[in-house]
Amino acid sequence: xxxxxxxxxxxxxxxxxxxxxxxxxxxxxxxxxxxxxxxxxxxxxxxxxxxxxxxxxxxxxxxxxxxxxxxxxxxxxxxxxxxxxxxxxxxxxxxxxxxxxxxxxxxxxxxxxxxxxxxxxxxxxxxxxxxxxxxxxxxxxxxxxxxxxxxxxxxxxxxxxxxxxxxxxxxxxxxxxxxxxxxxxxxxxxxxxxxxxxxxxxxxxxxxxxxxxxxxxxxxxxxxxxxxxxxxxxxxxxxxxxxxxxxxxxxxxxxxxxxxxxxxxxxxxxxxxxxxxxxxxxxxxxxxxxxxxxxxx
Amino acid sequence: xxxxxxxxxxxxxxxxxxxxxxxxxxxxxxxxxxxxxxxxxxxxxxxxxxxxxxxxxxxxxxxxxxxxxxxxxxxxxxxxxxxxxxxxxxxxxxxxxxxxxxxxxxxxxxxxxxxxxxxxxxxxxxxxxxxxxxxxxxxxxxxxxxxxxxxxxxxxxxxxxxxxxxxxxxxxxxxxxxxxxxxxxxxxxxxxxxxxxxxxxxxxxxxxxxxxxxxxxxxxxxxxxxxxxxxxxxxxxxxxxxxxxxxxxxxxxxxxxxxxxxxxxxxxxxxxxxxxxxxxxxxxxxxxxxxxxxxxxxxxxxx
Numbered sequence: 001x002x003x004x005x006x007x008x009x010x011x012x013x014x015x016x017x018x019x020x021x022x023x024x025x026x027x028x029x030x031x032x033x034x035x036x037x038x039x040x041x042x043x044x045x046x047x048x049x050x051x052x053x054x055x056x057x058x059x060x061x062x063x064x065x066x067x068x069x070x071x072x073x074x075x076x077x078x079x080x081x082x083x084x085x086x087x088x089x090x091x092x093x094x095x096x097x098x099x100x101x102x103x104x105x106x107x108x109x110x111x112x113x114x115x116x117x118x119x120x121x122x123x124x125x126x127x128x129x130x131x132x133x134x135x136x137x138x139x140x141x142x143x144x145x146x147x148x149x150x151x152x153x154x155x156x157x158x159x160x161x162x163x164x165x166x167x168x169x170x171x172x173x174x175x176x177x178x179x180x181x182x183x184x185x186x187x188x189x190x191x192x193x194x195x196x197x198x199x200x201x202x203x204x205x206x207x208x209x210x211x212x213x214x215x216x217x218x219x220x221x222x223x224x225x226x227x228x229x230x231x232x233x234x235x236x237x238x239x240x241x242x243x244x245x246x247x248x249x250x251x252x253x254x255x256x257x258x259x260x261x262x263x264x265x266x267x268x269x270x271x272x273x274x275x276x277x278x279x280x281x282x283x284x285x286x287x288x289x290x291x292x293x294x295x296x297x
Numbered sequence: 298x299x300x301x302x303x304x305x306x307x308x309x310x311x312x313x314x315x316x317x318x319x320x321x322x323x324x325x326x327x328x329x330x331x332x333x334x335x336x337x338x339x340x341x342x343x344x345x346x347x348x349x350x351x352x353x354x355x356x357x358x359x360x361x362x363x364x365x366x367x368x369x370x371x372x373x374x375x376x377x378x379x380x381x382x383x384x385x386x387x388x389x390x391x392x393x394x395x396x397x398x399x400x401x402x403x404x405x406x407x408x409x410x411x412x413x414x415x416x417x418x419x420x421x422x423x424x425x426x427x428x429x430x431x432x433x434x435x436x437x438x439x440x441x442x443x444x445x446x447x448x449x450x451x452x453x454x455x456x457x458x459x460x461x462x463x464x465x466x467x468x469x470x471x472x473x474x475x476x477x478x479x480x481x482x483x484x485x486x487x488x489x490x491x492x493x494x495x496x497x498x499x500x501x502x503x504x505x506x507x508x509x510x511x512x513x514x515x516x517x518x519x520x521x522x523x524x525x526x527x528x529x530x531x532x533x534x535x536x537x538x539x540x541x542x543x544x545x546x547x548x549x550x551x552x553x554x555x556x557x558x559x560x561x562x563x564x565x566x567x568x569x570x571x572x573x574x575x576x577x578x579x580x581x582x583x584x585x586x587x588x589x590x591x592x593x594x595x596x597x598x599x600x
Binding site for chain 1: 331340357413430530579589
């Protein structure tokens with residue numbers, strides 16, 4: 001574009017290059033450099049401070065031999081699986097409901113989306129309170145006369161993940177709904193007319209015509225939700241602090257605790273590298289589908 | 298599904314027309330469902346407010362969904378001014394002002410840098426720019442945990458680890474991918490003729506940015522501000538990693554107040570503190586309305 005000032009190619013377009021320095025620094029030093037640094041030091045036995053004592057895959061062996069890490073992985077898989085499915089289903093159903101040319105659409109959308117403006121800390125603390133067995137839902141239902149009613153997800157190691165899930169879905173489904181709604185609005189009205197002329201019932205139109213047409217929206221949403229799931233941290237800290245015991249630990253919390261509290265940097269680096277690997281597993285196929293097939297995505 | 302066909306029938310009508318029967322079966326089901334769902338989403342907000350207005354004896358007796366018999370604002374006062382966070386007992390006010398001090402410069406600096414950068418990427422493309430941009434966007438997907446410690450080292454070398462300045466830099470860096478994307482896409486959508494005309498008139502990089510691009514793109518700046526204010530205010534991880542207890546942001550302090558196990562739990566104070574922390578992003582949300590939706594949807598826009 002700007003081709004003024006021919007003599008030296010380095011100084012051509014100088015202002016733009018200066019403007020891009022923060023980006024270049026962030027991309028190269030923080031993102032690439034930081035990632036490589038962490039991956040490299042995950043092969044050392046750094047404790048309080050990073051040091052270059054190479055131990056091969058020792059940290060990874062220890063990691064996968066640690067009960068707490070395995071619990072964390074199991075939790076994130078369960079949470080991730082249900083979070084993905086419920087986010088997409090609830091988000092889509094809500095969007096479809098709001099797309100019925102209803103009145104007060106803005107009011108409903110505002111109500112469904114406001115949790116997304118709140119932090120995970122606030123979300124976690126509210127649901128910690130609502131799910132409190134002594135005062136919350138359990139106590140209320142018992143007060144209505146069902147004395148044996150038990151619903152204490154935050155105090156039961158077996159189901160604590162679902163307690164997190166309830167809070168996480170409350171916070172995030174409004175966002176998914178907005179993405180889906182944008183997708184639905186992008187669909188040609190004529191499709192609906194054609195389906196109606198052919199006498200196809202509404203639910204069938206959604207399931208077999210609209211949803212397949214919204215594939216790109218679903219994929220984008222999926223990637224966004226998945227990236228968020230891997231980062232799950234604040235919610236757990238606020239809602240359960242990883243408890244009861246270690247029942248609701250998640251990988252991001254494992255990393256933080258080992259890096260900044262357990263003074264076992266090597267473990268933290270290895271764990272965070274595993275998180276990176278899991279993201280790459282999601283990201284690479286997506287990037288390939290999205291940008292590999294056609295030029296200039 | 299008898300009502301389903303009815304439903305499709307109405308879609309064919311021009312938008313804005315009132316359905317003939319307001320209380321048709323379809324409408325009752327549709328609005329009934331929506332109202333129940335809306336109530337579910339509002340429930341936690343209601344419980345927060347109600348709990349924060351009760352005294353502790355009332356909380357111990359009643360259930361959390363009951364409205365307060367006797368309204369008291371004491372929990373709010375205590376949460377703001379005297380609640381204890383382990384070390385000090387000056388309530389959330391400290392965290393609030395810390396968060397203000399963190400959020401304002403972070404929002405301004407990150408948007409300034411990202412907008413100029415997005416402008417350079419859109420209108421002044423140079424060799425290699427796209428490579429860096431691609432790295433930047435992919436970097437947004439890297440879990441922060443991977444870059445936490447290298448960032449600690451970087452800040453420590455610069456002598457600003459554990460300071461507000463350090464945290465502002467961290468927010469600027471990690472906000473860059475989404476903001477740059479936002480601004481680049483926006484500036485790309487501005488007709489190129491405008492840019493070319495200014496070039497012919499002899500305007501340079503900065504004067505085009507300041508005199509043409511900036512005035513034309515105020516909406517996108519508002520969107521970016523909404524995105525950043527809520528994002529930075531709600532941040533917990535960076536606050537806890539890169540600051541010290543004295544300058545912890547509000548979210549970290551809130552968590553410390555509620556989850557520190559000392560003495561009797563004062564649920565009303567906890568809920569008052571929780572609302573107070575959520576108040577800033579909620580205000581931004583309710584004021585900004587549709588722009589907020591645009592802001593968060595920007596994250597979903599492909600580059």
